[in-house]
Amino acid sequence: MPRLVAISRTIFSNWTLALGVLLLLAIILMALSAPYVFPGDPYDMVAPALTWPGTMPEVPLGTDSLGRDIAAGIFHGARVSLMVGFIAVCFALVIGILVGSLAGYYGGWVDDVLMRVTELFQTIPQFMLAIVIIAVLGTSIEAVVMSLGIVSWPTVARLVRSEFLILRERAFVHSCLVIGMSDLRIIFTQILPNALSSITVMSSVLMATAILMESALSFLGFGDPNVITWGTMIGMGRGQIRDAWYIIAIPGAALLITALALNLVGEGLNDALNPRLRKREV
Amino acid sequence: MSYLGKRLVHVVLTVLGIAIINFFLLQLAPGDAADVLAGEAGTADPEYLANLRREFGLDQPMLHQLWAFLQRLFMFDFGYSYRHNMPVSTLIFERIPATLILVGSSIAMALVFGILLGVVAARTAGRLPDKLISLASLLFYATPPFWIGLMMIVVFSVKLGWTPTGGMSDIISNKTGLAYVLDVMRHLALPAITQAVFYLAIYTRLVRAGMLEVLSLEYIRVARAKGISENRIAYHHALRNAIFPLITVAGTNLGAFLGGAVLTETVFSWPGVGRLMFDAMFQRDLNLLLSILVLSSIFVVLVNLAVDLLYALINPTVELR
Amino acid sequence: MNGTNLLDIRDLRVSPRGMTETAILRGVTFSVAPGETLAVVGESGCGKSMASLAVMGLLPPGLERRSGDILFRGEPLPVDDNTAMRKVRGRRIGMVFQEPMAALNPVYTIGHQVAEVILEHEDISAAEARLRVVELLREVGLPSPDRIIDEYPHRLSGGQRQRVVIAMALACKPDLLIADEPTTALDVTVQAQIMRLLKRAQNELGIAIILITHNLGLVAQMADRVVVMYAGHKVEEASVQTLFASPQHPYTQGLLRATPRPGRRRAGGKPLEEIPGMVPAITDPPSGCRFRPRCPRATRECETVHPAVRQVGDTIVACHHPGRLEAVQ
Numbered sequence: 001m002p003r004l005v006a007i008s009r010t011i012f013s014n015w016t017l018a019l020g021v022l023l024l025l026a027i028i029l030m031a032l033s034a035p036y037v038f039p040g041d042p043y044d045m046v047a048p049a050l051t052w053p054g055t056m057p058e059v060p061l062g063t064d065s066l067g068r069d070i071a072a073g074i075f076h077g078a079r080v081s082l083m084v085g086f087i088a089v090c091f092a093l094v095i096g097i098l099v100g101s102l103a104g105y106y107g108g109w110v111d112d113v114l115m116r117v118t119e120l121f122q123t124i125p126q127f128m129l130a131i132v133i134i135a136v137l138g139t140s141i142e143a144v145v146m147s148l149g150i151v152s153w154p155t156v157a158r159l160v161r162s163e164f165l166i167l168r169e170r171a172f173v174h175s176c177l178v179i180g181m182s183d184l185r186i187i188f189t190q191i192l193p194n195a196l197s198s199i200t201v202m203s204s205v206l207m208a209t210a211i212l213m214e215s216a217l218s219f220l221g222f223g224d225p226n227v228i229t230w231g232t233m234i235g236m237g238r239g240q241i242r243d244a245w246y247i248i249a250i251p252g253a254a255l256l257i258t259a260l261a262l263n264l265v266g267e268g269l270n271d272a273l274n275p276r277l278r279k280r281e282v
Numbered sequence: 283m284s285y286l287g288k289r290l291v292h293v294v295l296t297v298l299g300i301a302i303i304n305f306f307l308l309q310l311a312p313g314d315a316a317d318v319l320a321g322e323a324g325t326a327d328p329e330y331l332a333n334l335r336r337e338f339g340l341d342q343p344m345l346h347q348l349w350a351f352l353q354r355l356f357m358f359d360f361g362y363s364y365r366h367n368m369p370v371s372t373l374i375f376e377r378i379p380a381t382l383i384l385v386g387s388s389i390a391m392a393l394v395f396g397i398l399l400g401v402v403a404a405r406t407a408g409r410l411p412d413k414l415i416s417l418a419s420l421l422f423y424a425t426p427p428f429w430i431g432l433m434m435i436v437v438f439s440v441k442l443g444w445t446p447t448g449g450m451s452d453i454i455s456n457k458t459g460l461a462y463v464l465d466v467m468r469h470l471a472l473p474a475i476t477q478a479v480f481y482l483a484i485y486t487r488l489v490r491a492g493m494l495e496v497l498s499l500e501y502i503r504v505a506r507a508k509g510i511s512e513n514r515i516a517y518h519h520a521l522r523n524a525i526f527p528l529i530t531v532a533g534t535n536l537g538a539f540l541g542g543a544v545l546t547e548t549v550f551s552w553p554g555v556g557r558l559m560f561d562a563m564f565q566r567d568l569n570l571l572l573s574i575l576v577l578s579s580i581f582v583v584l585v586n587l588a589v590d591l592l593y594a595l596i597n598p599t600v601e602l603r
Numbered sequence: 604m605n606g607t608n609l610l611d612i613r614d615l616r617v618s619p620r621g622m623t624e625t626a627i628l629r630g631v632t633f634s635v636a637p638g639e640t641l642a643v644v645g646e647s648g649c650g651k652s653m654a655s656l657a658v659m660g661l662l663p664p665g666l667e668r669r670s671g672d673i674l675f676r677g678e679p680l681p682v683d684d685n686t687a688m689r690k691v692r693g694r695r696i697g698m699v700f701q702e703p704m705a706a707l708n709p710v711y712t713i714g715h716q717v718a719e720v721i722l723e724h725e726d727i728s729a730a731e732a733r734l735r736v737v738e739l740l741r742e743v744g745l746p747s748p749d750r751i752i753d754e755y756p757h758r759l760s761g762g763q764r765q766r767v768v769i770a771m772a773l774a775c776k777p778d779l780l781i782a783d784e785p786t787t788a789l790d791v792t793v794q795a796q797i798m799r800l801l802k803r804a805q806n807e808l809g810i811a812i813i814l815i816t817h818n819l820g821l822v823a824q825m826a827d828r829v830v831v832m833y834a835g836h837k838v839e840e841a842s843v844q845t846l847f848a849s850p851q852h853p854y855t856q857g858l859l860r861a862t863p864r865p866g867r868r869r870a871g872g873k874p875l876e877e878i879p880g881m882v883p884a885i886t887d888p889p890s891g892c893r894f895r896p897r898c899p900r901a902t903r904e905c906e907t908v909h910p911a912v913r914q915v916g917d918t919i920v921a922c923h924h925p926g927r928l929e930a931v932q
Contacts, residue, residue: 120299122534123586124579127541131563132571136311212426216545219428220560234429245436252429259424267420500705506661507700508720508771509693512685522710598755599709 010272017268023261027254031078038072042228046072050244064247065240070233074254077230081258084145084229085211089203091149092210096156097199101187103157104164115161118154126151127213134222141224144217148210159202163195197273201266208262215255230255285594293587298352300579304572305351309344311568360573365565370573374555380450381554384546385539387470388477393532396482397525400489405516407494415486422483428545431476435549438472445472448551473550477542481535485528492524526597533589537582608677609778609811610635610658615671617653617662625886627653627666629835632912635779640805640812642826642843644819644858648882650835651815655781659698660688676778694724697772701784703765707756713740713767714752720774739770743800762793769800776808783815798825819862823847831855834883834893841918851918851925853898854878892923900924 010017040046045067046059053062053070061070103114121129130147137143167173168191176186217223218231230251237247354360360370403415422430439447451457451465496502497520505519543556551557555574562570594600617628628650635641643651656662658673660682673680675695681687692698700706707716717739718732727735733752740748743766756764765785772780782801786794798821805812814825822829822843829846831839831854839852850856857878880897883889889896892905904923912921 116295117299120296120303123296123537123582124300124303124575125537125541125582127538127544128559128575128578130541131544131559132307132568132575135563135566135568135571136307208424212424215426216428219426220545220548220563222563231426234432238432241432241435242440245433245440248429248432248436252426252433255429256421256425259426260421263420263424500700500702501708503661504698504700504706504768504771505708505719507659507692507698509689509691509723510719511689519708523708597710599757 014268014272016264017272020261020264020266020268023257024265027078027258027261028082030075031082034072034075034079038069038075040072042072042076043068050240052244053246053250061250062244062246064233064237065244070247070250073228073233074230074251076228077233077251077254078258080141080227080229081211081214081255084141084148084214085207087145088148088152088210088214089207091145092152092156092206093199093203095149095153097160097192099153100157100160101164101192104161105168105183105187105191107165111161114157118157121151121154127216130213130217131220131222134217139222139224141227144214144223147217148213151213152206152210155206156199156202159198160195163198164191167191167194197269201270201273204262204266204269208259208266211262212255212259286591289587289590293583296583297580300576300583301352301355302348304576305348307572308351308568355576360576361569363567363570365562365567365570370570373570374558374574374577377553377555377558380552381540381543381547381556383466383470384473384477384552384554385536385543387474388546389481389532389536389539391474391478392481392485393528395478396485397489397521397528399482399486400524401493401516401521403486403490404493404497405512407490412490416490419483419486422479423487425479427476427480427542428549430479431472431546431549434472434476445469448549450553469550469552473546473552476549477539477546480542481532481539484535485532488528488531489521489524492527493520496520496523526593529589529593529596533586536585537578540578540582607636608634609637609675610813611672611674611677612654612658613672613674615654615657615673616669617650617657617666618669620665620667623669625888626669627835627885628657630671631832631835631837633830633837633840635811635813637778638805638809638811639827640814640825642814642816642822642829643832644816644822644829645832646817646858646882649832651832652783654832655698655783655813655815657682658781659692659696660685661692690724693720693771693777694775695777696779696781697775697777699765699768699772699780699782699785701787703761703768703788706768707764709756712753712755713759716756717752717767717771717774720771724775735774736770739774740767742804743767743770743773744796745770762789762797765789765793765797766800769797769804773804773808773810777810779811779813780804781813781815784817785814786821787816787818794821801825819858831858834888835885836893836921837912837919838894838922839918839920845917849916849918851915851920852894852922853900853924854894857897 045063046069047056047063047067049063049065049067051059051063051067053060055062059069059071061074063069064073099114099118103111103118130151133147133150134143137146164187173186173190176190181190214223215229215231215234218229219235221232221235223229223232233251234248237244237251240247358371360374362368363370363373366373399415399419403412406412435447438445446452446469448469450469451462457465493516497516502515502519505515510519540556543552543554544559545556546552547554547556548560555578559571559574561567562574611634613632615628615631616626618626631650631654633641633643643654645651653662653666657668658680660680662668668682673682675691680691707713714733714736717736718729721727721732721735722729725732737748737752740751745751745763745766751759751763756767759767769785780801785801786797789797801812801814802825804810812825814821816822826843828842829840830837831846831852833854839846839850839855841851846855847859850859857876860876861878863875878897883893883896891907892898892901892910895901895905898905902923908923910921910923912919915925918925
């Protein structure tokens with residue numbers, strides 16, 4: 001309990017972090033409550049087509065050209081956005097941490113080879129690579145997650161490597177070597193925990209990027225046709241851009257708020273974690 | 283080994299790596315390469331397919347196939363698109379100028395305004411202009427660019443009628459010379475801004491941080507003690523030094539600009555490589571998709587080489603030897 | 604303080620912005636006559652650099668001049684007006700800093716950076732400025748000046764860079780040169796060369812020098828007069844002979860005892876002593892005399908009353924119990 005108090009004090013002494021966490025909690029709540037607030041299929045027609053927001057109490061955010069409830073789409077879309085972003089980042093973290101820690105810990109030719117491969121993946125236009133991967137694997141939610149993970153891991157690898165390059169020179173690592181601890185144990189039980197705060201900060205920004213990229217893929221129609229996402233909604237609303245721009249505006253705003261929340265959390269965490277980190281080093 | 287030699291070896295290795303990744307993506311695809319190369323719904327003539335398999339050595343071991351693949355790549359032989367009824371290389375090269383105009387102008391816009399806003403923010407650090415600029419860059423960094431494009435169409439094309447909704451020029455009026463250039467620029471405005479805003483946000487933050495760091499250095503104090511004006515100190519002394527990281531970052535962002543072009547060109551029906559990729563995806567023309575990916579990657583590699591050389595040229599502390 | 608002084612600093616107070624109770628400089632007064640060398644000494648953190656930055660109008664952001672006048676040739680310096688001060692900086696007052704390795708902009712040539720001062724303050728062509736720069740580089744003792752003028756700073760050694768900085772400071776023949784620890788970052792042999800260079804420039808150009816340092820050896824060689832500062836106060840001021848012969852303030856005596864002095868080694872070879880304790884933090888100064896916690900002579904009076912500046916013989920001192928240490932003991 002005191003720990004919880006301490007955590008919430010950290011959060012609220014830092015308005016960036018506080019705002020980010022509040023926004024993020026609201027979106028998570030939307031995602032969790034979607035099946036209860038809007039139990040039906042968000043693809044079902046519920047009201048007259050092209051109902052403007054605020055004109056019908058049953059559909060507060062209006063309907064699209066097929067009479068689908070935009071509010072329902074926003075709630076259900078939140079599930080997909082958060083889940084896809086989260087899993088893709090986890091995927092990227094696994095590969096990135098593995099590559100980055102090996103490269104940073106061993107250095108030498110291991111580092112050279114792994115970093116060349118990482119650079120290679122950073123050279124290839126990420127979004128194009130994601131499209132091609134989906135083209136090869138087929139348009140499914142799994143393919144989207146996989147493609148986002150594959151294009152995101154190099155960022156993780158580079159960060160983890162640079163952290164490892166610094167941390168491996170620390171005295172505590174040397175003492176672990178002296179007592180004969182195995183390399184893998186040093187990497188995962190000694191160095192990695194010390195790099196976690198930087199990795200956490202980056203993960204939240206990375207998740208924002210992944211969510212934006214997912215929305216772009218589904219906007220183009222390369223997402224899973226069976227799940228509704230904010231990007232799909234924007235893509236389907238393009239036809240009505242002249243007379244019903246709200247169909248595009250609302251899911252876009254939802255995306256903006258989500259990405260903003262994650263960036264704020266990242267920035268706030270950075271402010272909150274780094275000074276403490278520096279103090280610990282001294 | 284000389285700096286240039288090292289860089290060239292790096293380039294060759296990278297291109298090789300790109301080709302290998304591309305090759306393995308082909309292997310992952312359902313069916314074999316011949317199906318892919320012929321285009322899924324192109325000609326399904328079995329005799330033609332058998333021919334292709336022999337020609338590309340698909341009956342050979344994998345390493346052989348990779349070698350044959352590389353040979354074709356270095357000959358710029360990307361096969362034939364039955365969808366578009368022309369060689370893939372011609373198809374792509376035709377679309378390159380439009381994409382270069384779009385990507386070039388958006389990078390230029392992002393750099394110029396990113397530098398200006400970043401310098402202003404750094405010089406007013408902690409005060410109102412800085413706070414407004416930082417807030418704006420935070421917002422733009424979180425906004426999906428294609429959505430900005432769509433909302434700009436709503437405002438500037440639909441409501442205000444200032445700009446066209448898409449395309450690269452008016453098809454009906456057959457303009458030439460300056461009129462044509464102006465027409466293209468009118469069409470270019472929204473897509474270029476759409477592409478630029480996200481990076482504008484990044485560059486603004488980067489320049490602001492860089493300027494703040496440089497402005498705290500000793501040689502800035504020395505310059506002040508010489509009686510140099512604050513404007514000259516900011517733009518002549520500090521910016522020249524703060525800009526180096528920006529050059530590197532902008533170089534590595536080129537790939538992201540090309541990827542973004544798929545979205546922007548689709549939103550604004552801009553007849554470039556990105557739009558071609560979108561069409562190829564819809565037609566499941568995997569060979570065309572892969573060819574675009576490979577060519578774009580090679581382009582990124584070459585431009586990054588040029589950026590590195592430029593960096594070494596303008597930064598006297600890097601010795602070109 | 605009479606009208607013939609080049610620089611007069613009167614009761615200068617400098618504080619962090621918005622903090623009225625703390626201060627970096629707490630009423631500092633001293634002056635510099637034309638052509639003389641004034642040394643300002645003290646440990647790091649005693650405020651000696653701040654006084655010179657205040658003169659240049661270059662206090663770091665967050666610090667401000669709370670009160671006090673700074674007169675240059677009898678006229679108040681417009682230290683709060685950046686545009687007006689620009690005409691003074693580099694032209695009337697030159698400045699040399701502590702870190703020659705960081706003092707030059709890495710992306711411009713030596714020639715560009717020296718010529719910049721001249722072009723800023725004088726109405727001459729770039730070609731004329733270049734000739735002047737070559738001459739200046741020769742005068743500050745740089746080898747093959749016509750080649751080095753087109754070099755970038757990273758090709759030069761620390762001592763060479765400090766010569767370039769001195770060339771920039773002297774380029775417009777100023778009346779006053781402020782040298783803030785000009786040799787601290789350099790090798791001992793280079794230190795001597797740089798000090799000789801400053802001395803020669805002073806003789807040739809007739810400029811006054813404020814030498815800020817913690818090195819009493821340099822003071823003995825260079826200075827005409829010495830101001831000793833402690834925790835934002837001037838604690839002692841005297842001619843260099845008087846100060847070394849009969850230091851009045853216990854802090855000055857402590858500094859001297861902590862400094863090896865050639866030719867004045869006492870019989871029995873008494874070891875160097877350091878002053879116990881540390882300079883107090885500006886946010887938490889002791890009551891009464893700032894030096895009291897470290898002072899061997901502190902009394903009840905020192906705890907409550909801050910000592911005023913007074914004249915003792917030829918020395919100006921701020922101490923309740925001035926005088927030779929031996930006499931007190």
